[in-house]
Amino acid sequence: MTERAWIASRKGLFELLQQNGRWSLGPIAFLGEPVSMVLADPRDGAVYAALNLGHFGVKLHRKDAGAAQWTEIVAPAYPLKPENSADPVDWTVKFIWSLACGGADEPGVIWAGTLPGGLFRSADRGASWTLVHSLWDAPERSEWFGGGYDVPGIHSICVDPRDSRHVLVGISCGGAWVTHDGGNSWTLSAKGMRASYLPPERGDDQNVQDPHRIVGARDTPDQLWCQHHNGIWRSANFGVDWQEVSPAPLSNFGFAVAVHPADGNTAWFAPALADQTRIPVDAALTVTRTTDGGRTFTALRAGLPQQHCYDLVYRHGLAVADDGRTLLMASTTGGVWLSENSGDSWRTIASSMPPVYAVCFG
Amino acid sequence: MATLIFTPQLARFTAAPQIDTDALTLRAGLETAFSANPRLRAYLLDEQGCLRPNVAIFIDGRTVRDHVRLDAPLTAHSKVHVLQALSGG
Numbered sequence: 001m002t003e004r005a006w007i008a009s010r011k012g013l014f015e016l017l018q019q020n021g022r023w024s025l026g027p028i029a030f031l032g033e034p035v036s037m038v039l040a041d042p043r044d045g046a047v048y049a050a051l052n053l054g055h056f057g058v059k060l061h062r063k064d065a066g067a068a069q070w071t072e073i074v075a076p077a078y079p080l081k082p083e084n085s086a087d088p089v090d091w092t093v094k095f096i097w098s099l100a101c102g103g104a105d106e107p108g109v110i111w112a113g114t115l116p117g118g119l120f121r122s123a124d125r126g127a128s129w130t131l132v133h134s135l136w137d138a139p140e141r142s143e144w145f146g147g148g149y150d151v152p153g154i155h156s157i158c159v160d161p162r163d164s165r166h167v168l169v170g171i172s173c174g175g176a177w178v179t180h181d182g183g184n185s186w187t188l189s190a191k192g193m194r195a196s197y198l199p200p201e202r203g204d205d206q207n208v209q210d211p212h213r214i215v216g217a218r219d220t221p222d223q224l225w226c227q228h229h230n231g232i233w234r235s236a237n238f239g240v241d242w243q244e245v246s247p248a249p250l251s252n253f254g255f256a257v258a259v260h261p262a263d264g265n266t267a268w269f270a271p272a273l274a275d276q277t278r279i280p281v282d283a284a285l286t287v288t289r290t291t292d293g294g295r296t297f298t299a300l301r302a303g304l305p306q307q308h309c310y311d312l313v314y315r316h317g318l319a320v321a322d323d324g325r326t327l328l329m330a331s332t333t334g335g336v337w338l339s340e341n342s343g344d345s346w347r348t349i350a351s352s353m354p355p356v357y358a359v360c361f362g
Numbered sequence: 363m364a365t366l367i368f369t370p371q372l373a374r375f376t377a378a379p380q381i382d383t384d385a386l387t388l389r390a391g392l393e394t395a396f397s398a399n400p401r402l403r404a405y406l407l408d409e410q411g412c413l414r415p416n417v418a419i420f421i422d423g424r425t426v427r428d429h430v431r432l433d434a435p436l437t438a439h440s441k442v443h444v445l446q447a448l449s450g451g
Binding site for chain 2: 055075092
């Protein structure tokens with residue numbers, strides 16, 4: 001039974017609790033501080049919160065199952081940049097943009113994706129972190145560029161539930177990359193994506209794709225979904241190749257995607273107008289849902305604001321619970337909505353929250 | 363002994379009491395504080411050892427412009443204020 005969710009916002013981490021069948025906001029942690037990412041680890045019940053303090057840098061906290069307090073743990077950090085390095089990138093963590101649990105067979109393993117594009121791995125629940133040099137040192141990284149931020153960043157980390165050494169990451173803008181050996185080696189894995197924001201001769205270049213968000217299905221792990229900058233793509237083979245869902249409903253553009261944990265043909269999206277306006281189509285907030293692998297979509301509007309709505313849902317602003325029916329969505333202008341029927345109807349949880357960066361259940 | 367005085371805002375996150383040091387440079391003085399509370403280092407310096415962009419340091423009322431070397435001299439009577447830069451608010 002789904003009982004708890006988390007809302008990471010510009011002004012703190014909000015807990016959303018279901019009590020007596022009703023969801024309501026509960027305790028607030030880090031009030032006033034930007035919380036860029038939150039991760040609930042189902043393996044041990046711990047919750048991780050990444051802070052991006054305006055003055056004092058990126059921090060990471062963990063709250064263990066049953067604990068009353070959060071504890072600051074070590075945040076990912078780059079090694080000293082070699083003096084002879086020709087890399088123009090500043091080797092400092094600007095932002096933790098994604099957190100993911102390792103596989104069920106590797107308790108304590110946590111992955112972190114950051115701006116400016118470094119992937120980090122912890123084997124000890126965040127007591128220490130190691131930069132994944134094999135990806136950071138890839139020559140192709142010099143071609144990555146910022147998407148949404150001035151520098152590139154890793155926002156999606158998909159761990160294959162059948163094989164913990166099989167991991168795919170999504171980078172804005174650097175395509176998708178996959179490892180089969182736990183991160184020792186990586187290859188580009190964005191074949192089939194197309195970038196309409198570059199000259200035509202570069203459109204198929206895997207290394208310049210902007211996959212806004214990539215998520216996988218728990219029980220059908222070969223199936224991945226990607227809300228790309230200019231369309232929706234899906235993969236039936238864990239990213240070996242990708243097929244565009246065409247035409248995407250309402251708009252090609254959006255940031256978020258959530259996939260049903262038990263049914264990889266069912267996914268939800270939050271389309272918006274590209275590129276400069278970035279508002280809901282017709283200023284009416286809509287979630288789109290496919291249940292047939294992208295052949296058809298349903299526009300879901302019940303309970304969502306349909307007039308003068310300018311809420312934008314970021315990459316991590318839409319999540320589905322393990323039951324496949326409970327959805328949580330939150331926006332950059334502080335709207336929070338919950339659905340308990342697969343998106344058919346929504347209830348407003350709050351309409352004046354701080355800007356929301358990420359939501360998750362657990 | 364030079365004296366380092368930290369913004370009380372730091373205390374929301376980690377211990378940063380006023381500290382006296384006989385260090386002769388700013389970086390050495392900061393290291394004195396970090397030895398008392400190792401966690402403080404990552405609040406003031408990034409992983410490359412540079413002062414975070416939105417932290418401001420004044421030595422005897424004068425702004426420290428160099429955020430990389432941090433080798434400004436300290437005297438036995440220096441008062442070092444480590445503050446939040448308004449840019450980071």
